[in-house]
Amino acid sequence: MRKKKKEEKKSTDGWMATYGDMVTLLLCFFVLLFSFSEIDAQKFQAVMKAFQGSLGVFTGGRTINSAPDIDMEEIPENLETSELEEVEDFKRLKALIEEYAEEQGLQDRIIAKIEERGLIIRALDNVFFDPGKTQIKPEAKKMLLYIGDILKKEELKSKHIKVEGHTDSNPTVNTALYPTNWELSVMRATKVVRFLIDNKNIDSKRISASGYSYYRPVAPNDTSENKAKNRRADIIILRSSYGKWEPN
Template identity: 50%
Template sequence: MARRKSSDDEAKKGAPEWMTTYGDMVTLLLCFFVLLFAFSEVDAKKFDAFIQSFQGSLGVLDSGLTIEQSDYISEAMLHDLTTKQQEELEDFRKLKERLDEFLQDRNLDADILISLETRGLVVRFQDNVLFDPGDARLKSESEKILLEIAEFMQLPEYEEKNIRVEGHTDTVPTGNNSKYETNWELSTTRATNVVRYLSEKVGLRPERFTASGFSEYHPVAPNDTRENKAKNRRVDIVILRTEFIAPSPDLN
């Protein structure tokens, strides 16, 4: 005669009881990591903008570009700025509008480009606006342009802002007859001569300035055509936002 199944035998059918608890725990962990991933997406955007600004500011990262045409200050980042930072950003936007209008009135808007970045306002002098090919001496007509643009840097809203001048070249070597052994010397000397003119001739405080030469290693376009090489031969004057100013070295 077959043995009648007890209630204990029936209870043992199906998955073990501990699997229910384990399944709940795994589901909760999944939800937790999904939330972490969702939060990290916002931080990734900020991190990308931060890295992009350093690529041009310090010249130490492997990037193909010093500056992109896009505005790095996204709407998401605006919410994280303090009131003082937002006011500073608004001042830069006003300055950009005034400079754009100034350049258009003088038909210079094709040769001098203005862009607003996370690190500040960039005034880019294209190709031969300031210098003759292979030379680092400022052209006489370019001094007048620098003098007029320097007037904007002396306005009360910007007179305390620090300024970085960056020299860039294309990939064409300087040549045996050049006084500059490589493009490093050429780009650095160009940046230095712009700083010297703005401080010694125009009268801007020299402690506001730093000069950097990037040679051919931070192009804004591939060095594969004459037009692209012309884009890479440039000098950038960067009016820096407060938080992108490097602290002075402690000499004590």
């Protein structure tokens, strides 16, 4: 009787191995089908954005995530008319920022770029703030007022704005108020947002602040020159494709 039971158990295990082989073969079959098919890049991107949106923390499920620095100076093909107009608007605004920076002798420290997220106005090193401080420098306020005028232009009224604070990897100086670079970067971004709201009446529903410490560098934190690049404040005018959002 015992021998019979052992034989029955052995035969039960055998069908599981066959089933596993069949599932593996089916998987290989579908992988081959997928590799032979042609993918519509735009449709695939739309599906991915919809999936990402379902995991967001803002109303409608969309999170404004950091995107790779994809240069859009060369306008991509297959853009819709509204997207083409948007990029052209960004180009005109970029030229205004560059002209202003040159007039102020800040062309090496104020950078305007058109990337996948939108138009980025980047203030490097201590343009806005003194080392370890969060008070906006008096000479920087004039520039922020100029940027505020740009943000209120008719073509940007429906655009959302994200202000990001970034630091280098050096420990913070004022450890009582800002024990780490997290607090320092967040407070700096918040100060810029508050200044634009208070002095240029930017709608608070279309602007937000984020701080990333030294975890999103644009250069390795291995030299003083690179660290100066990483100490920055970014004002991003988001493209419409990133969707409308409001905090919950």
